[in-house]
Amino acid sequence: MSSTRSTAQQHTEHAANNLESFWMPFSANRQFKKKPRMFVSAKDMHYTTDDGRKVLDATAGLWCCNVGHARPKIVAAVQKQIQELDYAPAFQMGHPKVFELASRVATLMPGSLDHVFFTNSGSESVDTALKIALAYHNVRGQAGRTRLIGRERGYHGVGFGGISVGGIVNNRKFFGSLLTGVDHLPHTHNLKENAYTKGIPAWGAHLADDLERIVTLHGPETIAAVIVEPVAGSTGVLLPPKGYLERLREICTKHGILLIFDEVITAFGRVGNTATAAEFFDVQPDIITMAKGLTAGTIPMGAVAVDKKIYDAFMQGPENAIELFHGYTYSGHPVAAAAGLATLDIYQEEGLFERTKELAPYWEQALHSLKGLPHVIDIRNIGLIGAVELEGIPGKPTARVFEAFLQCFEKGLLIRTTGDIIALSPPLIISKQQIDEIFGTLAGVIKSLA
Numbered sequence: 001m002s003s004t005r006s007t008a009q010q011h012t013e014h015a016a017n018n019l020e021s022f023w024m025p026f027s028a029n030r031q032f033k034k035k036p037r038m039f040v041s042a043k044d045m046h047y048t049t050d051d052g053r054k055v056l057d058a059t060a061g062l063w064c065c066n067v068g069h070a071r072p073k074i075v076a077a078v079q080k081q082i083q084e085l086d087y088a089p090a091f092q093m094g095h096p097k098v099f100e101l102a103s104r105v106a107t108l109m110p111g112s113l114d115h116v117f118f119t120n121s122g123s124e125s126v127d128t129a130l131k132i133a134l135a136y137h138n139v140r141g142q143a144g145r146t147r148l149i150g151r152e153r154g155y156h157g158v159g160f161g162g163i164s165v166g167g168i169v170n171n172r173k174f175f176g177s178l179l180t181g182v183d184h185l186p187h188t189h190n191l192k193e194n195a196y197t198k199g200i201p202a203w204g205a206h207l208a209d210d211l212e213r214i215v216t217l218h219g220p221e222t223i224a225a226v227i228v229e230p231v232a233g234s235t236g237v238l239l240p241p242k243g244y245l246e247r248l249r250e251i252c253t254k255h256g257i258l259l260i261f262d263e264v265i266t267a268f269g270r271v272g273n274t275a276t277a278a279e280f281f282d283v284q285p286d287i288i289t290m291a292k293g294l295t296a297g298t299i300p301m302g303a304v305a306v307d308k309k310i311y312d313a314f315m316q317g318p319e320n321a322i323e324l325f326h327g328y329t330y331s332g333h334p335v336a337a338a339a340g341l342a343t344l345d346i347y348q349e350e351g352l353f354e355r356t357k358e359l360a361p362y363w364e365q366a367l368h369s370l371k372g373l374p375h376v377i378d379i380r381n382i383g384l385i386g387a388v389e390l391e392g393i394p395g396k397p398t399a400r401v402f403e404a405f406l407q408c409f410e411k412g413l414l415i416r417t418t419g420d421i422i423a424l425s426p427p428l429i430i431s432k433q434q435i436d437e438i439f440g441t442l443a444g445v446i447k448s449l450a
């Protein structure tokens with residue numbers, strides 16, 4: 001834009017292209033704005049585009065719309081709530097629905113994870129969990145425990161805490177020195193050992209032993225917490241090797257380190273039969289972070305469930321003193337709480353966690369039918385999660401998989417791509433016929449890729 005134009009002229013030009021002002025997150029802005037892809041409505045398993053095409057949602061939006069779209073029960077709950085009580089101050093005041101939601105969430109958590117702190121996103125849940133872990137040691141007189149351990153390729157959102165313990169290079173390298181005192185476990189992805197494994201891979205539990213090395217290096221008395229995704233999603237669906245999570249648990253317990261499971265994508269039935277992956281794998285963390293499925297993507301909300309011992313450690317000292325100096329204006333927002341309660345009702349009424357378990361074998365078989373197609377180098381799955389890894393074009397990483405994404409969209413299928421991996425995570429209400437449709441379309445697209 002020429003600097004000789006007046007500000008008013010510039011504003012008019014700017015307004016004329018109404019796509020320009022919005023800086024899209026995690027997107028190729030210039031490419032998108034040349035050829036936008038717009039959704040204007042959604043119902044159950046489908047989106048509708050601005051040119052009236054139906055698109056089957058194979059990603060539950062962004063791993064969040066677990067009950068499908070525009071469910072009348074949630075719509076009604078949200079409408080009613082905003083009319084009745086649009087907002088209540090989150091600090092030193094309450095409203096009934098947030099207490100009800102916390103109790104309901106607590107009943108879905110494994111073991112003694114019976115206290116719930118509300119946030120507005122997965123990133124906030126992660127940063128909240130890390131802060132709680134640090135403060136927990138502090139209030140117990142172990143203020144030296146300041147180190148946090150994450151994992152290579154981990155995704156824990158985009159807050160400074162989350163990117164520090166996270167292990168996705170592009171999410172870290174532009175943003176300065178991050179948190180200090182962070183170390184990383186090795187990731188568990190190994191195509192040579194585990195390619196085409198159905199479900200949990202057999203090889204790799206020993207990788208958890210690296211935690212012992214890190215503990216020896218820094219001293220156990222300096223480490224506050226280890227955070228991992230029980231199933232890593234955003235990095236391209238990496239499954240925990242058999243025995244791996246158990247081993248992490250053992251080592252953390254041995255050294256008094258808190259174990260945090262980041263269940264932002266796995267909580268609320270994604271892996272099957274249980275609300276959490278922790279329960280599914282029968283490994284008890286000290287803290288679970290969640291978001292997405294809590295309100296099925298309808299109203300932003302996240303939560304952190306903590307073990308009773310952690311909550312109790314803070315409930316000391318004078319009763320009129322604030323115990324944790326942390327919280328958000330919108331922690332436990334009434335409208336989000338109403339959406340959360342309606343969402344939990346739907347999970348329960350429709351038995352959606354059990355449904356994941358029932359559909360998982362069909363999903364697995366359909367997904368693995370893509371084996372042998374050109375460019376495919378691995379297929380991975382658990383519950384209603386699937387990943388197809390393609391061989392990247394030399395010198396053009398992600399180009400092939402992005403072409404698959406565009407072609408699928410043209411053919412009425414929404415998939416998600418990360419690196420050279422296609423990641424799939426449909427709403428838990430998906431039918432077998434729709435599973436066939438996903439893999440029918442995907443097979444055709446993969447065959448046509450250069």
Ligand SMILES: Cc1ncc(COP(=O)(O)O)c(C=O)c1O
Nearest residue numbers: 121122123155156157262264265
């Ligand atoms: C494991 C995990 N943690 C944290 C986040 C961040 O959540 P949000 O985008 O709501 O901040 C995500 C998002 O995909 C995630 O998968």
